[in-house]
Amino acid sequence: MVEFLQFTLSGIVFGMIYAAVALSLVLIWRGTRLLNYAQGGMAMFTTYVAIEVIYRTGSYWAGFVVALAAGIVLGAAFQVSVIRPTMNKPPLNGVIVTIGLLTLLEGLAGIFFGGQYRSFPAAFSVTGLKIGTTPLGVSRFDVFTAAAVLVTTLALAAAFKYTTAGLRMRAAAFNATIARLSGIRVARVLTIGWALAGLIGALAGVLVSPSTFLYPNSMDTIFVFGFTAAVIGGLDSPVGAVVGGLLLGIALSYVGGYLGSDLTAAVALGVLVVVLMIRPGGLFSATRVRRV
Amino acid sequence: MQSLPRRLGVAVVVAVIVVLASIKLNTFRDYQIAEIAIEVTAVAGLTLLTGLSGQISLGHGAFMAIGAYTTALLLMHLSWPFIAVLVLAAAVTAAAGAIVGAAAARLRGPYLAGATLMLGVALPSLAYAYQGIFGGDQGLNVAFTAPGFLGATFPLTRWQAWVSALVALITLMLLANLYYSRIGRNWRAVRDDDVAAALDGVNVAAARILAFVVSATCAGIAGALLAIVTGLVAPGAFTLTLSISLLTAAVIGGLGSLPGALWGSLVIVLVPTYVTDVATSHGLSSSVGSNIPVAAYGAVLILVMLVFPQGIQGGLRRILTLFTGPGPKTPTWRHPPTPSAEQARASQHEKEGTS
Numbered sequence: 001m002v003e004f005l006q007f008t009l010s011g012i013v014f015g016m017i018y019a020a021v022a023l024s025l026v027l028i029w030r031g032t033r034l035l036n037y038a039q040g041g042m043a044m045f046t047t048y049v050a051i052e053v054i055y056r057t058g059s060y061w062a063g064f065v066v067a068l069a070a071g072i073v074l075g076a077a078f079q080v081s082v083i084r085p086t087m088n089k090p091p092l093n094g095v096i097v098t099i100g101l102l103t104l105l106e107g108l109a110g111i112f113f114g115g116q117y118r119s120f121p122a123a124f125s126v127t128g129l130k131i132g133t134t135p136l137g138v139s140r141f142d143v144f145t146a147a148a149v150l151v152t153t154l155a156l157a158a159a160f161k162y163t164t165a166g167l168r169m170r171a172a173a174f175n176a177t178i179a180r181l182s183g184i185r186v187a188r189v190l191t192i193g194w195a196l197a198g199l200i201g202a203l204a205g206v207l208v209s210p211s212t213f214l215y216p217n218s219m220d221t222i223f224v225f226g227f228t229a230a231v232i233g234g235l236d237s238p239v240g241a242v243v244g245g246l247l248l249g250i251a252l253s254y255v256g257g258y259l260g261s262d263l264t265a266a267v268a269l270g271v272l273v274v275v276l277m278i279r280p281g282g283l284f285s286a287t288r289v290r291r292v
Numbered sequence: 293m294q295s296l297p298r299r300l301g302v303a304v305v306v307a308v309i310v311v312l313a314s315i316k317l318n319t320f321r322d323y324q325i326a327e328i329a330i331e332v333t334a335v336a337g338l339t340l341l342t343g344l345s346g347q348i349s350l351g352h353g354a355f356m357a358i359g360a361y362t363t364a365l366l367l368m369h370l371s372w373p374f375i376a377v378l379v380l381a382a383a384v385t386a387a388a389g390a391i392v393g394a395a396a397a398r399l400r401g402p403y404l405a406g407a408t409l410m411l412g413v414a415l416p417s418l419a420y421a422y423q424g425i426f427g428g429d430q431g432l433n434v435a436f437t438a439p440g441f442l443g444a445t446f447p448l449t450r451w452q453a454w455v456s457a458l459v460a461l462i463t464l465m466l467l468a469n470l471y472y473s474r475i476g477r478n479w480r481a482v483r484d485d486d487v488a489a490a491l492d493g494v495n496v497a498a499a500r501i502l503a504f505v506v507s508a509t510c511a512g513i514a515g516a517l518l519a520i521v522t523g524l525v526a527p528g529a530f531t532l533t534l535s536i537s538l539l540t541a542a543v544i545g546g547l548g549s550l551p552g553a554l555w556g557s558l559v560i561v562l563v564p565t566y567v568t569d570v571a572t573s574h575g576l577s578s579s580v581g582s583n584i585p586v587a588a589y590g591a592v593l594i595l596v597m598l599v600f601p602q603g604i605q606g607g608l609r610r611i612l613t614l615f616t617g618p619g620p621k622t623p624t625w626r627h628p629p630t631p632s633a634e635q636a637r638a639s640q641h642e643k644e645g646t647s
Contacts, residue, residue, distance in 0.1 A: 035406060037350075085598050092348060093597045095405055096543060099350070100593030103536050107587025115579045216583075220532055224413050227406045262421035265414035272410055273395050276403060 006137025007257040008250060013142040015249020016149040020204035021226025022233060022241035023153060024197035029235045030173040031193035032083065034094045038101035040223025042078075042198055043205030045105045046070040047214055048113045050206055051120055060123050067202045075198020079191045109216040120209035145207045152203060153242055156196070160238075169193060221265060225252070228272045299468050303461050310457040314450045322449035324561060326521045329456035330514045331557035333463050335541040336550055337510025340467060342539070343548020344476060345503035346483030347396060351408035353535035354415035355508045357527070359385045359515025361419070364432040364525040374436070378459065378516050385512020386505050393504025397497040412535045419527040431526025434519045456517045463510055468550055470506065479503050511538075533586065540589045543596055546603025555604040563588070 021039060028036045050067035054060055078101060086094040124140040160166035171179040172189040180186045204226070205219060212218050229248045233240025248268065255267045314322050334356060342348050362381040366372055372380075392411060396404050419426040426432065438451035470476050478499045481489035486496050519525050541560040545552030564585035571581030596603060602610075 037405070037409070082594050082598060089597075089601070092342070092346070093601060095348060096539070097594050097597050099405075099536060099539065100590045100597065102590070103533075103540070103593060104587055104590025106533075107583045107585070107590055110583030111580050111587060114577075115583065217532065221413060224406070224410045228410065231403065231406065260421060262417055265410075265417045266421070269407075269410045269414040272407055276399060276407065277395060 011250035011253025015246040019245025022230035040219035041102040041105035046202040047205035071198035071202025075194040079194035122210040329460035334514035336553040337507035339542040341507035345479035351412035355511035356515035357530035359512030360519040363519040381516040389508025393501035397500040416527040436520040546605035549605040552605030
């Protein structure tokens with residue numbers, strides 16, 4: 001029973017990270033109808049930036065803030081420089097460009113930061129918390145991780161709901177042509193969407209790296225789990241992304257705990273295939289499923 | 293190259309070049325010939341899948357792993373002759389391709405790319421989960437020797453180069469036949485407009501699944517060749533980078549073009565070796581040298597897609613038409629129509645049921 005509780009709690013923590021990756025994918029998908037395969041690569045790269053800043057300044061929080069800022073800059077820069085020109089081409093071109101970005105970032109990380117595994121510091125203690133004498137399987141840093149993603153998500157949701165900029169973004173995602181006719185600068189709104197996605201991705205990278213180590217491919221697995229979470233949630237729905245992330249995180253935590261961690265990726269693949277076969281639109285999608 | 297005799301002629305010429313080159317050149321070049329043959333076998337399948345049937349796969353490394361592990365297990369436990377092993381490895385990968393293809397036939401572009409990406413990440417991890425069968429991180433050793441009638445001094449690498457090149461040529465010939473057959477036309481029809489294809493009586497799902505089966509089989513054959521050429525099958529060889537390098541080769545050569553698959557494979561095999569050599573000889577560390585090609589793959593993928601989506605083969609074709617002018621036999625479908633921005637977006641929204 002204690003074991004079950006531990007797996008559940010640590011599943012929630014990892015689920016929040018998958019949720020963050022999923023959320024960044026959903027943000028871009030809603031605006032540009034493109035899945036950003038470079039999302040994991042961007043997070044990996046900004047985490048390397050963070051580690052360099054932390055070593056130079058000795059301050060964790062300086063690295064944390066710089067990583068988030070780097071995420072915003074990377075997201076916006078990629079959207080303006082290489083994604084925008086693919087918008088009027090077949091969708092496959094955009095997909096291949098983001099794969100190119102992923103490969104480019106992984107290669108550059110290997111060149112500048114080296115290919116070896118590096119440990120990444122955590123903001124708070126990583127020793128397990130206890131209630132009485134019962135170990136909970138999560139640490140203070142894990143609590144911070146879950147809280148950070150939750151706060152970011154809620155802030156984002158509030159911004160979408162209550163600010164003018166959020167309204168513009170929703171309008172542009174809902175119908176780009178009408179939004180443009182109403183005077184919204186859709187191109188700029190899309191860039192902001194990418195910047196926000198970069199920010200959330202960078203957050204996920206900084207939060208997950210203490211438990212995975214950092215190397216050029218370190219975010220590959222996290223990215224595919226985030227992608228699976230986004231698909232479970234329906235790619236269109238931010239709420240779905242978070243719920244999908246949590247469901248997947250808890251499920252994979254049980255698989256890893258009871259069956260062995262080498263099977264998590266295979267089980268996630270199974271989940272993805274089953275969801276796509278039964279509900280291709282995801283569990284929370286409002287869009288109609290096409291039939292041909 | 294639309295007629296069968298011309299294709300056969302080209303294949304014979306290439307075979308003669310490979311044999312002569314492998315005798316003339318040293319062992320390392322023999323190994324590179326084998327590498328190119330392996331690469332082109334896998335890339336040819338992928339380029340047809342993506343360029344002709346319009347489906348993308350980021351998991352072809354996984355199919356190569358299936359072919360390679362099947363080969364290693366059969367050679368190790370049953371010590372069958374290689375030709376029988378190759379056929380069975382192809383059959384096993386075809387079955388895997390059919391399963392993935394059946395799932396893929398229901399998926400649109402981004403979902404499919406993600407699902408295959410997942411496959412590429414998940415499948416090699418099974419080698420760790422079932423160490424008893426697959427040997428875990430260390431992998432499996434593959435024993436492969438040159439046949440006795442060639443004499444004891446015949447270099448093994450040359451034999452490997454010959455076998456790989458022969459298999460690659462046969463595969464390319466078969467794929468070229470498919471390209472110009474009714475099946476190839478169906479794939480193009482499905483790629484350009486699946487609704488119209490369905491109305492014309494094409495079984496869209498069957499066409500998509502078949503494309504996946506064919507392309508997975510090619511990757512499986514390439515994996516089998518990889519197993520006998522490197523002599524070792526380990527999960528570290530089948531990373532995401534492998535899958536992406538296959539896609540890069542297909543894109544560089546020109547998606548949907550079989551000659552393009554060859555150009556792309558030449559670039560992907562030869563350029564990284566050259567770059568790494570130059571980098572290490574200039575005193576750069578090996579991690580820098582080995583990562584320059586990776587960064588270059590990425591940059592090239594982006595540049596080709598933005599500036600020159602037809603790839604090398606498209607460029608060659610354009611240069612040829614400069615000299616000869618567009619011949620009457622130039623089929624129009626070779627240049628897939630690029631819908632304008634508004635059309636593309638409108639049809640996209642229509643597909644997803646959004647407005």
